[in-house]
Amino acid sequence: MKDVIQKLAHIVQTVSHATSPNEQMSLIVESISNSIDTDVCSLYRANEKGDMVLYANKGFFSSAVPNIILPAGKGLVGQAAINRRPINVANAQKHPNYLYVTQTKEERFQGFCAVPLVSMRKTIGVLVVQRKAARKYSKMEESFLVTLAAQLALLLVNLPLPKCDEGATNLITGMKGAPGIGIGNCHFCDHFDLFQAPNAPCENIDTELDEWRELLAFVSNQLDDEKASLAGGIVEDVSAIFTTYRMLLSDPGFSREVENRIREGNWLPGALRQATQFLAERFLSMDDPYLQARHEDFHHLGNKLYRTWKGAKAASTKDLSDIVLVGQLVSVSDLASIPRNRLKGVVCYSGSILSHTAVLANALGVPALMGTGPIPGLTDGQTLIVDGHQGQLFVNPGELLLAEYQSLIRDNLRLVRRLDSLRDLPAETTDGERISLYANTGLLADLSPGLNNGAEGIGLYRTEFAFMMRDSFPSEDDQVNTYSHVFSAYQNKPVYIRTIDIGGDKPLPYFQFDKEDNPALGWRGIRFSLDNSNLQMTQVRAMLRAAKDTNNLNIILPMVSSSQEIDAFASLLSDACQQLKDEGLSIVRPPVGIMLEVPGAISQISSWKNKIDFISIGSNDLSQYLLAMDRNNARVASRYDHVHPAVLREIERIISITKASGIPASICGEMASDPVAVVLLTGLGLRKLSVSATKLPQIKWMIRSLSIKKAEYITSKVMQLDSASAIRKQMTEFLGDLGLGEII
Numbered sequence: 001m002k003d004v005i006q007k008l009a010h011i012v013q014t015v016s017h018a019t020s021p022n023e024q025m026s027l028i029v030e031s032i033s034n035s036i037d038t039d040v041c042s043l044y045r046a047n048e049k050g051d052m053v054l055y056a057n058k059g060f061f062s063s064a065v066p067n068i069i070l071p072a073g074k075g076l077v078g079q080a081a082i083n084r085r086p087i088n089v090a091n092a093q094k095h096p097n098y099l100y101v102t103q104t105k106e107e108r109f110q111g112f113c114a115v116p117l118v119s120m121r122k123t124i125g126v127l128v129v130q131r132k133a134a135r136k137y138s139k140m141e142e143s144f145l146v147t148l149a150a151q152l153a154l155l156l157v158n159l160p161l162p163k164c165d166e167g168a169t170n171l172i173t174g175m176k177g178a179p180g181i182g183i184g185n186c187h188f189c190d191h192f193d194l195f196q197a198p199n200a201p202c203e204n205i206d207t208e209l210d211e212w213r214e215l216l217a218f219v220s221n222q223l224d225d226e227k228a229s230l231a232g233g234i235v236e237d238v239s240a241i242f243t244t245y246r247m248l249l250s251d252p253g254f255s256r257e258v259e260n261r262i263r264e265g266n267w268l269p270g271a272l273r274q275a276t277q278f279l280a281e282r283f284l285s286m287d288d289p290y291l292q293a294r295h296e297d298f299h300h301l302g303n304k305l306y307r308t309w310k311g312a313k314a315a316s317t318k319d320l321s322d323i324v325l326v327g328q329l330v331s332v333s334d335l336a337s338i339p340r341n342r343l344k345g346v347v348c349y350s351g352s353i354l355s356h357t358a359v360l361a362n363a364l365g366v367p368a369l370m371g372t373g374p375i376p377g378l379t380d381g382q383t384l385i386v387d388g389h390q391g392q393l394f395v396n397p398g399e400l401l402l403a404e405y406q407s408l409i410r411d412n413l414r415l416v417r418r419l420d421s422l423r424d425l426p427a428e429t430t431d432g433e434r435i436s437l438y439a440n441t442g443l444l445a446d447l448s449p450g451l452n453n454g455a456e457g458i459g460l461y462r463t464e465f466a467f468m469m470r471d472s473f474p475s476e477d478d479q480v481n482t483y484s485h486v487f488s489a490y491q492n493k494p495v496y497i498r499t500i501d502i503g504g505d506k507p508l509p510y511f512q513f514d515k516e517d518n519p520a521l522g523w524r525g526i527r528f529s530l531d532n533s534n535l536q537m538t539q540v541r542a543m544l545r546a547a548k549d550t551n552n553l554n555i556i557l558p559m560v561s562s563s564q565e566i567d568a569f570a571s572l573l574s575d576a577c578q579q580l581k582d583e584g585l586s587i588v589r590p591p592v593g594i595m596l597e598v599p600g601a602i603s604q605i606s607s608w609k610n611k612i613d614f615i616s617i618g619s620n621d622l623s624q625y626l627l628a629m630d631r632n633n634a635r636v637a638s639r640y641d642h643v644h645p646a647v648l649r650e651i652e653r654i655i656s657i658t659k660a661s662g663i664p665a666s667i668c669g670e671m672a673s674d675p676v677a678v679v680l681l682t683g684l685g686l687r688k689l690s691v692s693a694t695k696l697p698q699i700k701w702m703i704r705s706l707s708i709k710k711a712e713y714i715t716s717k718v719m720q721l722d723s724a725s726a727i728r729k730q731m732t733e734f735l736g737d738l739g740l741g742e743i744i
């Protein structure tokens, strides 16, 4: 056994030195051949159709591996794939499923063992060993291969799928970044990758520092120009993203980081790379998906600064009429550099729906696909169809497919015109029930999209972002400044602002947290802020001072699980009000409510009726805790679904308890931005939703197209189903019948 573990460790270590996927695969088959008594080792990878493509081989061929594809389900390899269990036989040719492949001349080999590689329930490949001797592989050898296959599957799943057919249409899938359909020619964004910039000694620290400051000023002006070039043609929300970039650039923390590295003796590109990586990683390690996605902003900015330093010119887009921008991380500046009428789509190998690239693409109405992974074989100028509704990219589409998509584009245009016309209309169902639509935000720069889309207030302002952006706690005055912007932008509209939801897995770089085994259940949210009541007092005083003229403050407490937490906060709030009154300010005590995110809070709601003014359902965390599934863990992401029957039933219970207790309830988790869930939430009785600003028009259209009676009927039907997938399937049918299919 020890031997097996050693061999495995050796193989994993050997493979980790490979510089390309092909080399990795070759090293794997080579190492296996050296580890067990075998003459041949082959690794097959399933393509989109399920055919098994030979990826790497040791033993059949003396030079390059030829293009061998075994049709899906055929031969012993196909059988092992379909049955998802090993086939280990003394003589392969005597097996009824044996399939002879001429190129391999495999009649020389008799002993055969095929082991499937399975990832997320799908067979993604097969590992095969063969030998001349007519002898089965031993139990020990088989179990070694099975163990190795489990490790290999983790590796293989991240490699690009082999193409089905050269020249044929190739389908690539990704995350839906922005809806819509676009057809255009592939145009790569050529980035000088900052992360390749080497360290080098800095010859003169003062000159290098001056060069950095000049570069900073130059790029800041460039951003202003790019923002101006967009502002004429399109909506104002876009400028907010540029404001964020400007804020990051003018943040002393960023500049200080670069300057410190220069002072330590690194030249400008090296210092810029170190500072960018440091800040990007700080955000990447955060648990909140929104904040996590902000790491890309640093990558974009770092690359932009580096390109400018290198004197790079924008790539020419002269020859192409309609453009689909493709790149690792297409930047906001890349988007700004293409005239809107020529920009038909965006494809990013990495990134998520929360990337600013996706946010900008949404605002511009450009379909976008995120996180596709590298697309092998894609070349500049190739025709692409970007389907942002389905999260699909077609490379080299045939004529029929093109015609079909062109007709969909025409239908889509009609829908967009309809949504635009709703902007100033109330979110009212066809039977006259009014639903309040609020916006979620967390950045000053993100205030305008909600306003532009007709938000009636801010349903959730996440304050932690301002804390994470800095290298020390913001002072009371700093916070007053930030919150005042929020309150005055939404003057005469309610703003629900949340006390910092920090701790454990959302660490502050300047506050020492002990490592926790289970941070999601650890020192976070209200637990953290109450224990640091000095920080909480500063924040609450800042909120009260900032809202003293606008009077639209409502405070939300995150992760509440006990009465004591509510009582402790109430007492701190009383202190804060008294202190400010003593200082001569006229302060009104604001309403205070809780985020309902901890399942254990549900049964306590009725006992809190005299303690809280409202509850806001945080369906992101509530679903995570109800289903015991980490919302950010890619391995369980496909199972995490807020329309899971368990989540719906708990929401039904929350609504019933809050109604009986007379506590107003709303929802601010991502569920409220999902059209399918919105039908169910309104059917269950919620009348106030706080949604992503960009989703507001779509959700409003949904509400205006439906009667409450119908929503209640649909909800009562799907509540009888026993899985999220069955619920989604049924909802697709219901909404399709209502002519609302295009919205989901």
Ligand code: PEP
Binding pocket: 288, 460, 462, 501, 597, 617, 618, 619, 620, 621, 622, 668, 669, 670
């Ligand atoms: C939630 O948990 O639903 C929520 C809105 O809070 P956050 O996503 O910031 O944890």
Ligand code: MG
Binding pocket: 597, 618, 620, 621
């Ligand atoms: Mg939460």
